[in-house]
Amino acid sequence: MSDDAKDIVAEKVRWVFGDVADQILKIEEQRNGILISDNMSPEDVEKLLKDLKALCLRMAGPALADRLNEELSTALHPSKPRGK
Amino acid sequence: MTENVPRLCTYVTGLDSRMSGGIPKGSVVLVEGSAGCLKSSLTYSILYQNALRGNFHGLYITLEQSRQDLEEHMAGLGMARSSQQDMESKIAIVDLGELRSFLTESGESEIGTNWLKSILKQIDSYQEEFPLDVFVLDSLNAMLSLQDKENPRVEMFHFIRELKSHPMTSFLISEVSGTERVGRGSVDFLADGIIRMEAKRVDEMVNMQMGIVKMRKTYHDRSFMPFIVRNGALEVVGK
Numbered sequence: 001m002s003d004d005a006k007d008i009v010a011e012k013v014r015w016v017f018g019d020v021a022d023q024i025l026k027i028e029e030q031r032n033g034i035l036i037s038d039n040m041s042p043e044d045v046e047k048l049l050k051d052l053k054a055l056c057l058r059m060a061g062p063a064l065a066d067r068l069n070e071e072l073s074t075a076l077h078p079s080k081p082r083g084k
Numbered sequence: 085m086t087e088n089v090p091r092l093c094t095y096v097t098g099l100d101s102r103m104s105g106g107i108p109k110g111s112v113v114l115v116e117g118s119a120g121c122l123k124s125s126l127t128y129s130i131l132y133q134n135a136l137r138g139n140f141h142g143l144y145i146t147l148e149q150s151r152q153d154l155e156e157h158m159a160g161l162g163m164a165r166s167s168q169q170d171m172e173s174k175i176a177i178v179d180l181g182e183l184r185s186f187l188t189e190s191g192e193s194e195i196g197t198n199w200l201k202s203i204l205k206q207i208d209s210y211q212e213e214f215p216l217d218v219f220v221l222d223s224l225n226a227m228l229s230l231q232d233k234e235n236p237r238v239e240m241f242h243f244i245r246e247l248k249s250h251p252m253t254s255f256l257i258s259e260v261s262g263t264e265r266v267g268r269g270s271v272d273f274l275a276d277g278i279i280r281m282e283a284k285r286v287d288e289m290v291n292m293q294m295g296i297v298k299m300r301k302t303y304h305d306r307s308f309m310p311f312i313v314r315n316g317a318l319e320v321v322g323k
Contacts, residue, residue, distance in 0.1 A: 015209040017183060018202035027190040059182040061151065063172045 006036045008075045009048075016056055016068050028052065045076050089301050092218065092253045095133035096126070098320030102305035103296055107277060111300065112247050114224070114271060116258040117281030122292055122313070124154065125161060126281065127220045127255045129318050132163045134217065135174040142218040143210055144177045145203060147226035151179035154222075162316030178206065199230050200243045207250060216252045223257040224271065237270045244274040276300040282308065294320075 006025070014021035025036060028051055034044040049072055056065040091106030100106045107113060115123045131142035146154055154177060155165065165171040180199070187197070203221065210216050221227060231239055247254045256271070272278065278297040283290050295308040309320045 014205060016206075018204075018206040018209075020183065020187065020197055020202055023187060023192050023197070027187070027192060031190070055182075055186060058179070058186075059151070060176060060178045061172065064176060064178075 005038045005040070005076065009036055009072065012068065012071045012075060013052065015071070016060060016064055024052075024055070040076070049073060049076070092130070093134070094126075094130050094318075095137075096129065096311070096318040096320060098309070099294075099311075099318075102309070102320070103299055104302045104304065107253060107299065108301045109253050110248065110251055111276035112244050112254045112256065112274070113277035113279060113299075114256050114258055114275040115279045115281065116260050118261055118283065119259060121281035121283050122318075123257045123259075123281055124149070124222055125158070125313060126279070126294070126318060127222070127257060128154070128158050129161075129163060129313075129316070130255070131175050131218055131220065132158070132165075132171075133317060135171055136168065140174055140217050141210075141214045142175045142220070143207065143216055144175065144220040144222065145180055145206070146177065146222045147180045147184075147199075147230075148223065150181060151177050154179075161313050176210070197230070199227055200239055203227075204243070204246050207247075207252075211250065211252075216250070219247070219250075219252050219254045221254070221256050223259055225259050240271050241274065244271065248276075277302075280308075 010021050010025060013024060017024055028048055029035060032044065032047050032051065034040065034048065036048065040048070049069060052072060053065050053069040056068045087104070089104075090109045091100075091104070092109050092111075093100050093106040115127055117123050128144065131140075131144060134140045135142065144154075149157075158164065159166075165175060165177075180203075187193070207216065207219060228236055228240075256275070258271070275298070277299040279294060280297050281292065281294045284293055285291075291310050292312070293308045293310050296302075296304040296306065310322050311318050311320045313319070
């Protein structure tokens, strides 16, 4: 995983949530007791993806939630080709 | 002068012909009226009817009414997104109320958040993915109540200027009570257009009316026009 995992996640999250992305990520870290970084365990990655998808689903519906989830999965899973 | 301006059709039957064929693309239009005057329905129907007719992308941001409530209401008027293929990818409804609740429930203050800036960022992000044709903010009053009370005119100036820098047409829904226009700053002057919606009592009935108060680059009718909603579309009735 990239050294700038948090920046990549923030960029994707900002795409959907605008400038409050940093606040959202801070909440997710506190809530799940994780640190968004290149050292995240697969379980933490899944937890983060699940939470963000759920929030996006509530806020913007399935189309955007699926899109965000896909973008984040690609960005956070090293085995997958990274998105833009 | 007005005939060469690219225009966004509202597809409200009888309205476009009363304003040179539609709203000049790229305009920022204020849709104002008291509660229950179908302001959201008008703007949503513009999104919906354009999306039905082809390649079109719209973003509807709601701050107070939930996405589910809005969708149910529009479905009740015959404008269900789920009934049409690709409609969900053509019209994105973003419920910032959910996000505000999430932040508050999580102990984060929403007061310090610059929502105007955040919305502009969201618009930029969407524009990177697809050309956004129409943007709707529902409502301006809710947005302004969350912003810095010290400089509403300054904030609105920059917000509207930013909206105008995008090629999309923007609709800002604004609640007014009577002639009261609280906290709107200079938006009346900055907006390119103002559509006023009213409920008028006629005998034992409440009739809806709309009027074009202002529309730059456009010759338009100045009368208040009664309208109805029929089969998922708004329709000006009478003369």
